[in-house]
Every structure is written in C-alpha cells, then in structure tokens.
Amino acid sequence: MPYRLRSKVEIENLATKFSCWQRFGGNLSGNTKSAEEPEASSVGYGASIDGTGMSASQGNNLGWQWYTDPRLETLGFRGIFPSNTTPPLVEADKETSEQNYLQWRLEKGVAEGSTEIPKGEAVPLEYNLTGLNAISFDKGCYVGQEFIARTHHRGVIRKRLLPLKFVNESGKEMEQKVAPGSEVVYTSSDKKVGTVTTALGCRGLGLLRLEEAFKGSRILSIRGQEDVKVEAIRPDWWPAEWFPEHQQHTVAA
Template sequence: MLPPAVRALVRNTPTVAPIPNRAFLSVTGSHATEFLNGVIAAAVPQSKHDHFFSAILHPQASLGRVLYDVFLYGYTDPAGVDGYLIEYDASPSEAPPFLPMLKRYVLRSKVKLRDLSNDYDVWASWGSEREKSWETERVWNHARSGAIEPVWNPEAEWPWGSTLGVLRDRRAVRMGHRLLVKKGDHPQEVSTHDVAPADAYLLHRILNGVPEGVIDIQPTHAFPMDSNLDIMGGLDFRKGCYVGQELTVRTYHTGIIRKRILPVLLHSQYEKSPFKPEFSPTAPSNIPAHLDIRAQLIRTQNDDTPRPRPRGTGKLLSSTQGVGLALLRLEHVDAVEKGEAKFEVDVGDEKTPLGLTHWWPNWWPMSAQESS
C-alpha cells in the first residue's frame, strides 16, 4: 500500500492535466481491424468504437522487446468512415519512426494511415466520482511464469469505454480517464476539476505504479512483462499471430519473469525508517533516467555467513518530487523485503548515493508480491 511518507503527494481533489509529447495516427479502411490485429499485442475489438491499450513489439523473434506502448481510440474520420486513432509517445528514442514502421506492414491491405498529431491533444483526469463509478474489483489470471492478466467480465460493458474521445484508463485502479481534444483546446473538465501541470500527471502515474512512454518502457530494451504490460491489460497471450509474438508467448508458457517496474521512494541512504509518516521524500531535481540501481547486502555485526553478491542491477526510470519508477530484479526485491539487502543509486556529478525503498501498489495482485 502507499507508504505514509508519500501520502502527502497524493492529490485528493478532482484533477485534470495535459499529457505532453503525444502523437496520433489514424488507421482507416475495410481491413483496419485485421491489419491492427497483426501488429498490436492485444486482441483488437470488432467494434471500432471501443478503446483499448496495448503495445507494438520488435519483429525479430529473438528480441520481442517493446517498440511503443499505445492507446487506441474508436475514431470516425471527417468522411464518416470508422477506424482507429493510435496515441503514442513521440519523444526521441531508439524505436523506428512510427508511421514508416507501420507502412511496412500494410502490403496489400486496404488500410489508410494518416498522421494526425497536429489535430489532437490528450489530457488526463482523475479523482472525481465520474472516474470512480466504473472501477470494479479486479479479477486476475496467473500463469506459472509470473505473468498476470486482468480478467474482464464478458457480460459487462467494454472495460476501456466506448464514448467518443474518452478512454477509461484501466492500466491500474484510480488512473481515471484520458481525454482527446482538438489541438489547443481544453477538455470540459477544466470547469469542474483543478487544472494541474503535466508534472502532476507524471506524479499520479508514479504513485500508482504505472509506467508509460519511452523513459519507462525503453524501446528495443524493455521486455513486455518486465514492464507490467500484462498486468496493465496490454497483452493477449491467446490471439493469433502478431508482430513480436513468439518470445512473449513462449515466456508466458515456459519462461519466468525476473523483473518488474515498481514505485520507489528516494531518500538518504542513512535514513533508517523512510516510511515514517513524518518523513518527506528527498532527491535532487532533474535526476537522469536509466541510472543503475544496486542491491547492497546488509550484514549485522556478528554475521559472518558468506553470501553471494547480488547479481545484476535495476534501473531508475521516471522520477519527480522524491519518488520514481524503477525496473527491479525480483530476487533483489525479495532480499530487500527479508532485510538482507538495500537498494542504492548514485546521482549527480559527485555520484552521491541515495537509498531507494520500493512499495507494491495496493491494487497489485497479492500473489505477485508473494512470488517475488
């Protein structure tokens, strides 16, 4: 659950904030659904009015890494043709440019792709009764590999919503909505919600343990389940073939998941109890992403038992206001929870060591914690 030390960072009023660096691409045509089913890692709903979340993976079977995490909205073009609008992170990265990449897969499909990044903005809203009204208790499917999938009630309404331009963000509990608006416009929620800067949405994601975009899900490096795409409802392990499927499905059935992205509290390495209610998260501003996180063994004064040094490192991802997201090895998480190790990261030109203390979001499936 959320540590007392960071509860003061939670916004307790209905809030709306812009989401920066997002781009949009429309997919229309009679083969739009079939085309997307071949390149998207989730099953594309038959109704072009339904929204959902997924990812596009690397085409090489030996890689299977994430290129883009994406939101897909039901969309109708100006001519009245139904299709899909894809939202993705447009920040510079190692991923191939989005539109040319998709064009390579069109072949003879009757599909039209258009860049609409100059037509739309996206905002996030959370914290009102409207955002809470459709959130239901989560049901999970667990695989022996450690993969976890949300199970949606087939008799209930579509979980991600079907209202034009309004997507229910089901990646985690309490994430709220994503709101599409015309470029330069504001959503109607600005009249009823507190209007916050983009950093407020970043903090909201971190506190709820939700990675997003090229910083948290590093293109050509991040594996889908390591990045929680399974838990966030972005993967389908039973649909037909799609780009990057082989390694993902093989890991689900016969592999084991060794890493997860979790929220972390950054603090002085000498702080003995960073979860005290009076403790304030502390960290320098502008900490760069992808710093190595070490797991250091803790030895008591009379403990001479030989133990192997923890292998591998984690990565600090997005961070703000003394909290962040981190890609952590589950064996290190287990050692920390047993009091046998602690997390550290060096920041700044002087390589000042900071301590990190992780927590499990309170919506996270309990068996995931136990299997770590």
C-alpha cells in the same frame, strides 16, 4: 482471403487545435468504477453516448468525451478536447500541472512511451504489460508471440518494473537527486539489484530483481550516491502471483 497491406493516408497535425486531458486523483481511483460515475464516461459537447470512441479520435457530432483509462482504473479518465475550451467536469481551481499527473502515474508503477519502455530492448512481461490490458494470449500470431507466451505460461518473471522512492538516511524525500540509468545496489555489498529507468523529483521507476528488491531488511541505495536510499514499492494493483514468495512456492511445487 486477400489482405490489403498498404494504403495511402494523409496525416494532419492537429496539436494546436486539440489537447489531451487526464482526470485523476484519490476520489477517482481505487474502488471508483465507471458505472458509479456514468457521466464521466459519456459527457461531452453532445448528449449521446459514444461507445465506439469515434468522437475522441474524429470529433464528430457526438462531441468530445471522457473515457476510463484502459490500463488501470486508478489512472482515472482521459479525453481529447478542443484546445480553446475547458472540458466538462474540470473545475477551474482543480486544474494542475502535467508533472503532477506524471508523478501520479509513476507512483502507480505504470510506464508509457518509448522513453520509459525502450523499443527493441524492453521485455513486455517485465514492464507489467500483461496487467495493463496491453497483451493478448488469445489472439493469433504476432511478432515475439512464442517468447512472450512461453515466458508467461512458465509463470516466473524474476525482474519487474517497480515504483521507487528516493529518500535520505532519516527517510526524508530527496528531490532531483537521481537520473535515469542509475544503478540500484545493496548498500552493504554494492551488489546490483537493478536500474532506474525513469526519475521525477523523489519518485521513479526501476527494473529490479524482485527477490532482492524485497529481501528482508536489506537497504538499497544508488551506486555512487550512498546518501540516496531507495524504497521499492509494491503496487496494490499487482496480482498475488507476481510477488516473489508466490513464484518461489510455484517453482517448489
């Protein structure tokens, strides 16, 4: 079978004409399903439902529409709309800063982009991409497939990307005190547990060893900043087999 590996394309920058929007929040997450809010999956500047998503990429005569974020339902809906208009279902008094969405995403433990998922360095399974509809174990060969498949089927991932909260001794949130690249350590022994990969305000993401991150009453802090304590959070969307106690049981069995 012949394959066409290259073709000439023209790329046009439409950043000034279109904007990417995200609808998120407590009333759109958790148990909210696309079927329970059908208008959010189909509404746009056209009455037809665009199941192929062509309108979002090409702006055809179906209009521009909202689509469930393919990674996690808790992230809400996203869509591409003309920059000179306010998308449907967006209330004027509910529009907020992009920073608030970034914090929402960090709280859920979802990284995106090459800044948060370093190219050539990140191990997809450690960045939880199997739970974000980003990896297929059914398709044919691809670069890195053997390593990824072998690690996945062994079922033991010792490090994972976790949501982090930065607080002081009394548990009060500490803003803008931690930078990406900071090391997370046991406060008592200074033993390294992992590294902060992303930080925003009092929240962040960190690649930590699971067994040590959730080990009893051990207190975590930032190396060189002992006054900044680190709380590692278990995302509620994680499957049970990702947790350390399940992995230990699997290995023992």
